[in-house]
Amino acid sequence: MTTIVQGPQMIEARDPALVMRLARLGSFHQSRLSFMRVLTRRMAREAWSFERPEFEIDAAGTGHAVYTARGPERSYSLIAFAHDLPADQRSDRVIAEAWDATFTLFDGIPSAGDIARLRANIPLQEAGRVSGSELSVSRANRSVRLWEHVVASLAAGSQPALEQIDAVGYLMRTTAVYGSGKLGAADREMIADRPEFATPFQVEMLSVFLTRAFVRDLVQHMAHMRAGGQAATLDPDIARSMGIGNSTGLGMAPFLLNHPVLFNNWIKAREEALARVRRLDHASESEVALFRDLLRRSAQSAVNWHSDHEAQTVKLTAFREDLTRLGAHVDTLDLSGDQPWNRLFNWAGAHLSLEGQECLASLLLEPYGALVDDLADHMAADNTATFRIAGAMPLGRLKEIIEQSYAWALDIDWSLPRNCARAWYVSEEKLEPRLGDRFEEPIADYEQPLAPGRDAAVLYQSLAHWPDITSVAEFLLRHPEHRHSVRRVQIVNRAPYAEIRDNTISSDVLPIDMLRCKLAFFGAVHFDPRSDRWVRICMYPNAPYPEELATLDADFWVYPTERTCGS
Amino acid sequence: MSHSLNEIEAMCKRAARGGGLSWGLCEEAAKGTRWLAAYGYPGPELLADLLELNDQKPRAGVTPATLENTWYAPAGRLCPITAGAAMSDSAVKMENDETIVMRGVSQPLLVVPFAAGAALRLGAAVSVTWGDVRLTTDGHRLCARGRRDDILAAHAVELRCFAPTEMTTPAAPVMRASVAEACWRRLGVFAQRTYAPATDASRRLGAGAGLNDND
Numbered sequence: 099m100t101t102i103v104q105g106p107q108m109i110e111a112r113d114p115a116l117v118m119r120l121a122r123l124g125s126f127h128q129s130r131l132s133f134m135r136v137l138t139r140r141m142a143r144e145a146w147s148f149e150r151p152e153f154e155i156d157a158a159g160t161g162h163a164v165y166t167a168r169g170p171e172r173s174y175s176l177i178a179f180a181h182d183l184p185a186d187q188r189s190d191r192v193i194a195e196a197w198d199a200t201f202t203l204f205d206g207i208p209s210a211g212d213i214a215r216l217r218a219n220i221p222l223q224e225a226g227r228v229s230g231s232e233l234s235v236s237r238a239n240r241s242v243r244l245w246e247h248v249v250a251s252l253a254a255g256s257q258p259a260l261e262q263i264d265a266v267g268y269l270m271r272t273t274a275v276y277g278s279g280k281l282g283a284a285d286r287e288m289i290a291d292r293p294e295f296a297t298p299f300q301v302e303m304l305s306v307f308l309t310r311a312f313v314r315d316l317v318q319h320m321a322h323m324r325a326g327g328q329a330a331t332l333d334p335d336i337a338r339s340m341g342i343g344n345s346t347g348l349g350m351a352p353f354l355l356n357h358p359v360l361f362n363n364w365i366k367a368r369e370e371a372l373a374r375v376r377r378l379d380h381a382s383e384s385e386v387a388l389f390r391d392l393l394r395r396s397a398q399s400a401v402n403w404h405s406d407h408e409a410q411t412v413k414l415t416a417f418r419e420d421l422t423r424l425g426a427h428v429d430t431l432d433l434s435g436d437q438p439w440n441r442l443f444n445w446a447g448a449h450l451s452l453e454g455q456e457c458l459a460s461l462l463l464e465p466y467g468a469l470v471d472d473l474a475d476h477m478a479a480d481n482t483a484t485f486r487i488a489g490a491m492p493l494g495r496l497k498e499i500i501e502q503s504y505a506w507a508l509d510i511d512w513s514l515p516r517n518c519a520r521a522w523y524v525s526e527e528k529l530e531p532r533l534g535d536r537f538e539e540p541i542a543d544y545e546q547p548l549a550p551g552r553d554a555a556v557l558y559q560s561l562a563h564w565p566d567i568t569s570v571a572e573f574l575l576r577h578p579e580h581r582h583s584v585r586r587v588q589i590v591n592r593a594p595y596a597e598i599r600d601n602t603i604s605s606d607v608l609p610i611d612m613l614r615c616k617l618a619f620f621g622a623v624h625f626d627p628r629s630d631r632w633v634r635i636c637m638y639p640n641a642p643y644p645e646e647l648a649t650l651d652a653d654f655w656v657y658p659t660e661r662t663c664g665s
Numbered sequence: 666m667s668h669s670l671n672e673i674e675a676m677c678k679r680a681a682r683g684g685g686l687s688w689g690l691c692e693e694a695a696k697g698t699r700w701l702a703a704y705g706y707p708g709p710e711l712l713a714d715l716l717e718l719n720d721q722k723p724r725a726g727v728t729p730a731t732l733e734n735t736w737y738a739p740a741g742r743l744c745p746i747t748a749g750a751a752m753s754d755s756a757v758k759m760e761n762d763e764t765i766v767m768r769g770v771s772q773p774l775l776v777v778p779f780a781a782g783a784a785l786r787l788g789a790a791v792s793v794t795w796g797d798v799r800l801t802t803d804g805h806r807l808c809a810r811g812r813r814d815d816i817l818a819a820h821a822v823e824l825r826c827f828a829p830t831e832m833t834t835p836a837a838p839v840m841r842a843s844v845a846e847a848c849w850r851r852l853g854v855f856a857q858r859t860y861a862p863a864t865d866a867s868r869r870l871g872a873g874a875g876l877n878d879n880d
Binding site: 488489532 | 666667668669670671672686687688689690692693696724728729732747750751753754755756757782783785786804840841857859860861862863864878879880
């Protein structure tokens with residue numbers, strides 16, 4: 099008879115109680131399971147082709163362009179509208195009404211009629227309507243200083259200064275990328291069975307990937323217009339070092355709370371990938387070499403990461419020290435055997451900040467695409483099965499789950515003002531999610547259910563005097579106000595990473611932690627908080643442009659190499 | 666106007682909240698309305714009718730008094746969302762060949778999406794009947810029998826839910842729906858109640874953006 103040893107060498111995925119804290123989620127980094135990298139790997143593997151059938155932009159920078167991506171079975175077209183935006187209208191807020199450029203990702207190849215229809219709607223963004231043929235709607239604003247510098251330099255026949263490029267990192271930043279049925283666009287269910295959209299947010303990532311090509315072409319076009327066709331051509335290496343920025347506010351924060359199963363699947367995929375790598379008995383020379391190379395390049399990326407935000411500055415300093423310390427430690431290690439990655443990861447837990455620990459968690463996956471990349475196909479969610487409440491569950495069992503999964507919330511004194519100082523609500527203007535002060539603004543009556551910890555604690559209190567054998571169905575008939583929380587508790591029972599195990603309404607909650615976590619899964623880098631509830635990031639810096647995907651590295655581009663341009 | 670199902674779900678969730686339902690029931694009302702819309706039924710209209718009918722009335726009056734024997738509401742009319750949710754929660758009863766009988770149900774079609782949930786839980790098709798109407802679903806498809814007017818009835822004297830049952834002429838969902846402007850406005854009146862009036866302070870602080878984006 100064979101005995102399966104379940105000793106200390108059996109490494110499990112990390113405990114949700116450790117992972118699902120806001121400070122740690124707010125220190126997540128991109129990984130090879132990030133949605134941008136999943137997309138570029140797929141497009142390279144499947145040899146997607148790209149063309150620019152239309153580029154009708156005038157000297158003032160207004161007009162439209164079409165970029166088409168052809169995959170094995172279907173094509174998708176980014177339709178870009180360029181505008182001449184007065185400075186006083188340039189706002190990254192969702193309440194803006196005009197932008198430097200607006201976009202939609204069209205399902206297929208648009209006809210002239212489609213483009214005319216979309217020209218009447220896409221520039222209006224929220225005030226317009228789209229149809230089931232459109233997969234996304236988005237907009238972008240220029241980085242005014244870098245845009246002007248690049249246009250002026252090229253028009254004068256020279257290349258832009260590298261310090262200026264590095265200081266900003268992008269020519270335009272998107273201020274919203276809407277998908278999944280917003281403004282009348284196609285629902286995700288319409289396209290979810292296409293293999294290219296098996297991983298979440300591939301529509302949005304494809305839209306941004308093509309947007310970056312448009313922005314590069316537009317800046318070149320504007321330089322030519324200014325110089326009467328005599329402008330210098332932007333150095334491809336400089337162009338490649340630039341990504342697309344993104345400016346994101348509170349609107350994104352509730353997403354993780356409103357999609358608990360989806361969020362669980364993201365975290366679970368990354369944690370399972372990490373556990374698989376930590377279980378490896380030994381590492382080959384080439385695997386170790388790749389890890390060391392990417393660690394060195396991560397340090398370069400950290401140098402290019404700027405933020406003036408106080409909390410992020412502190413984290414960034416610690417992170418750079420982490421990478422130095424990690425590099426030095428790796429140099430002393432024999433990584434050939436004895437579960438090398440697990441030893442390294444355990445060392446990091448004791449010696450690095452959360453930024454460093456989570457960066458290492460991502461880096462460890464890099465040499466092991468064959469071992470972990472399949473997990474990207476399990477990051478989407480069909481909520482149907484988990485949405486229904488299991489009404490036959492006895493209340494005793496419900497209490498047990500709360501005690502196990504919400505212990506952190508039961509330990510909080512929710513009557514203290516500082517523990518419930520904030521309230522999430524939706525404002526009348528533009529229906530923008532906001533976070534307000536419960537005790538100073540008249541918002542409590544409008545509170546959204548975005549404090550699962552408090553709500554689970556209240557539910558637990560309500561359950562106290564009910565018999566353990568009574569069914570959830572009977573309880574909910576008398577207490578419909580707990581229906582939302584009962585569902586969450588039952589979801590967490592099946593999806594342990596579904597819940598942020600932290601207080602989302604305390605006086606010191608930092609919504610940027612939630613934004614950072616989501617954006618890291620997208621594949622964003624260089625998180626630059628502008629306040630505790632607003633963050634700028636960079637997407638696709640150093641990535642190949644569409645026409646370069648076949649010849650350049652479509653996977654590890656996120657780690658910068660030594661710059662060869664500008665010399 | 667052509668709407669995405671997500672738009673319908675989002676609007677109906679807000680409207681149901683504005684109509685006084687608990688968040689958990691709002692989520693189910695919204696998913697149910699979306700489900701009906703995907704089969705070409707005017708789920709949003711029925712929800713608007715229901716919210717207007719029960720507006721400002723205490724929920725206890727339209728909630729089943731008990732889950733034993735025939736379900737009835739103390740005030741005489743059961744809310745199909747509350748009763749439907751309780752039916753889905755009690756799905757195991759149908760597994761034991763019990764028929765769930767409800768007396769007096771408003772907008773009975775709004776109960777049917779909950780039968781879809783129950784069917785998925787039971788792994789067996791569930792039928793919902795009233796008058797000459799019989800709607801059967803296995804959670805993925807829907808078989809409808811009866812006149813459309815009766816299916817869209819404003820009230821059912823008696824409604825029965827049971828399983829297992831046969832799927833006869835199943836229809837698959839479509840991914841687009843059309844909602845009349847007037848209906849959208851009626852739902853909007855309820856949704857509006859969930860939005861906090863903007864103040865100068867909330868404008869300035871609430872979203873937390875930087876002051877200058879011309880950089």
